[in-house]
Amino acid sequence: MSDANQLSSTGDNALADVDSGERRRLRKNVHILFLGLGPQDTDPIISLLRAARLAPRGRQIEQERDFLEALSERSWDLVICSPNEGELKNSRVLHHLIRLDKDIPVVLLTDDSDCSRSVRGLKDGMRAVVSKQDNELLLLTLQQELEGLETRRQLRLAESRLSDAERRCQELMEVSSHGIACLDGERLVYVNPCFCHLFGHEDNRALINQPFEQLVIAEDREELSEQLRAFKDARRKDMLMQVSGERADGSSFVANLEMEEARYNGQPCILLMIRPDRQFRELQQTAQQDLVTGLYNRQFLEHSLEEVIQHALDGGHDCNLLYISIDQYNIIRSEIGFEGCDQVARDIADLLRKLINRAHLIARPSDDIFIVIFRDPSPDKSVKLARRICEAVADNSSMVNNTLLQVTCSIGITTINDNSPRPEELVSRARLAAESLRNRQGGGNGVKLYTVETQKANDGKTAKMLREAVEAERFRLLFQPVVALHQETDINHYEVLLRLLDPDNREISPNIFLATVDHADLSIQMDRWVIMESLRQLRTELEQGKRNRLFISITGSTLKDKDLVSWLSETLREFRLPADRIVFQLSETDVSSQLPAATEFARAVKELHCHICIKHFGTSTSYKEVIKAIPADYIKIDGSYVQDLANGHAHDKSFRRMVEQLNAMDRVTVAPLVEGTKVMSKLWKSGVNFIQGYYLQPPRERMDYDFFEH
Structure with a gap:
């Protein structure tokens, strides 16, 4: 099932609370450096993260020079290394990360669970030590490290924004027409020009570091101290009170004080604002009350x-x-x-x-x-x-x-x-x-x-719901156009997307659930249903004179189904369909982790004259080996590349170079997740052959896209 446009669900009932119109985007691009690990280790990790609805992109590193060069190129999210060190030692990796002040979690991947090795790794500075045999623990660990990294990045961003906001606030306080002061405890650490003027001072020199209570008449000082103490003890966010202020010449005036929690020079303080009488009365009336009911607002x-x-x-x-x-x-x-x-x-x-x-x-x-x-x-x-x-x-x-x-x-x-x-x-x-x-x-x-609800409870419900939906064949097919950009063709291309239906006939994507349950038998059953229904609808389209070609996804579990090809051959004969109107999509990570099975499947379906497409291209560390082993007609570049291109996080030249290399190999390139005009010009310049995404048309129940308009 395609990653391009999946639906998401939230709430207490995973099936009942689905919004069928909501787009499903990849949650996050995850950039990983693999150190001393081969494709047999990296590809399962890529598949694991993709099943968890992340968009992983990995690079293999063998030498220290390559590691330093990679660090200078971009911001990385994870470093996953092996205890079987080669030329690049793990200690040097940790040394460089500390030296360059890089916040990148380093996870050590071991062959087995060894407590002493885990302790050594953690003491050395690894964020986690996990056995490659325990997929569930590995996924939870990587998710936890990514969440922690995102939290730290958001914290640094928030601190930067807070610093900017404090600077702007201080600039505004300087020109405010209200008297404003900041208290550190009971002493003044800041007063603005208006505050100085209200209390009869030319500047702040006589006020800074003075107790604020000295600026009110003697009769009000005890009440002021009590209110300030209550404000701090009760951790109030704001408070209103009225005192009589005493000017430098001994005269007094009514001071309507508003107290708020604030920060000054990076430290917590109490901000005092003196408002005119009329504003103070209005503020008192509106600060608390809902005018219709008299309740709090x-x-x-x-x-x-x-x-x-x-x-x-x-x-x-x-x-x-x-x-x-x-x-x-x-x-x-x-x-x-x-x-x-x-x-x-x-x-x-x-x-x-x-x-x-x-x-x-x-x-x-x-x-x-x-x-x-x-x-x-x-x-x-x-x-x-x-x-x-x-x-x-x-x-x-x-x-x-x-x-x-x-x-x-x-x-x-x-x-x-x-x-x-x-x-x-x-x-x-x-x-x-x-x-x-x-x-x-x-x-x-x-x-x-x-x-x-705990994730375990959700997973149990999910598995039950999914199995019931599959057994009842509560499915629906949607079709999204794959439109030619730099390709002469008289055939209309569509990708087939599967949706499950809940008991109320609302749509939900199965991919959301397949990541959390043991689903090999369900995947095979669903894949066969998709193929059968796709061929039936394609037969109807051909009888109406339409020249359509369908991209149908095959899951990793179905690649191992030895009876699939013979069943497929019989089904094609039954529907009397030209086999070249079918394109079977295989995920790059599925192919990499099951290369013999994928190679045999590709050979067999090519003998039937069907086409092959590799999707999620460029996410695994062994994409070069995949493209050599599988005679793919189409290459669907991973959507994370298009997202990076749209967001300005990728260089146009590197994307264009990848497309040029694929085109030079006579592979037809497809760019998914095209969701706005901003990326269109970049895709045009890159020379990509086909595009797909919500910008063109969201998935629909009918193959009704007007290809002549684009």
Whole structure:
């Protein structure tokens, strides 16, 4: 099945929550340096990562000079080395990475599990030591190292952006019309010109390193100290208060203070802003309250969530978040209008005040959503409260335009503890729980507690769902055009893409699941179904006078099926089809890891006069051996090359040189994942023969592309 355009799924039910219109892109290009490893070791790793929906690209390195040259060419994601050192010693690899300050995880691949070797490797500076015999552990280790590397890169990027943001903020503070100061503890470390002016000073020399309390009248100093202490102890994000400031000449004025957490010169501090009276009053009125219901608003909720999560991180302050969503809100709004919806919201707010103690926070962040921060660690108590809320809302009637209206709600619950994510993700979890409940119950009016399923549990469900779908033949074929760019042809080319159908007849890509289950028998069964159905539809197209050619993918498991070629020969005769209208696609990594079987398969289908295409070309370290061994008519360059070309991460000349070499070997080149105009000119200049991707047409159920328009 092609990597070009697969669909992805998320949520509690892998089949039920699929969005069939969503494009599936390769998640991430992964650039790997293999040291002292042959194709028999590197190709299974490439296949393993590709099955995990990554886009790996590897290069073999034997000499120290080549290693240093590779480091200077680009940013690499992994170094995988062998204990059987050749000319390039692993110690020299680690030395150069430290010397050049390169953050690249180094993984040592061993022949067996040896604890003493693992300890030595980790002491030497390896990030991990893994046996090549344990594929599952190897994949988990590589994924973990890639995730850690991405986190470190994102952290460095965030630190750089934070530094830029702080610099710009300081520039803005200098010209602000509000008095602004920064406190380190209780002393001033920064004051802007407006702050100096408000307190009657020409410049900041008399203010820096002075206690801020000395700038307020004596009667307010104790309260100010208490508020500052409460602000720090409670880890508040902001606070408002009013004091009387004392100028340099002894006169006083009303200072409306807004306190916020901030950073100055890379250190945490308290930022003080003095606002005019009118702005301060308006800020007090709007900072907390939803004007329709009188509950807390979105802004106050966001600040409160930050504080609650921080308290939970400190330990001993777990609580729960209730996400209350009004069911069928859009329909209700279309019937009763905005004013009617406001009345419904006020009635629900009144119910929540009656049901929930004031110790807990109730907010209305948007028109149809209420959120409760239930300050109790027990999920069971939260569920009981949520059920009472559901029942109360369903039993209540709102008077709208002299008509009684009843509504229901769906409530998602998520716990807040020392492992909680950011506030946005926390709310998203509760929202997903409420939405999945509504989708399953056909209208909502219920409660669901969000739970994070383990990968093992997901894999078990996935295997069961996939097998049921295969046994019931819940399949659908889609076709995506492969369009000539530098190729004279009177035949229309399409790639065949397989989609599974869930019980509700919605599409999902099987590749998402095949990476996680033992699927040899399923792959063979699906491949045969795809071939049979493709030939049937191709026969129909030919009878209508259309000249089509189909690219059909063959999985690695099917390459080992000794009965396939004889079955294929009989099937072609049954449909009375010209065999040259069929192109069988083989993955480069499958071919490399099963070269004898792939060579025999290619020889046999060529005798039937079918064509061969090598896809994912350029990802394995043995691509040169593959292209020599397999008499491929078409070469489909891996989509990661096209993505790099589109994003400006690859040199046009190197891509063009690869295409020229393939064309010189009389191989027809195909570039997949063409998804925008930006890459089209580069592909044209490269001389690639065919292109494929969403820019031309997404996969469809019919072979209906107008090839004369391009």
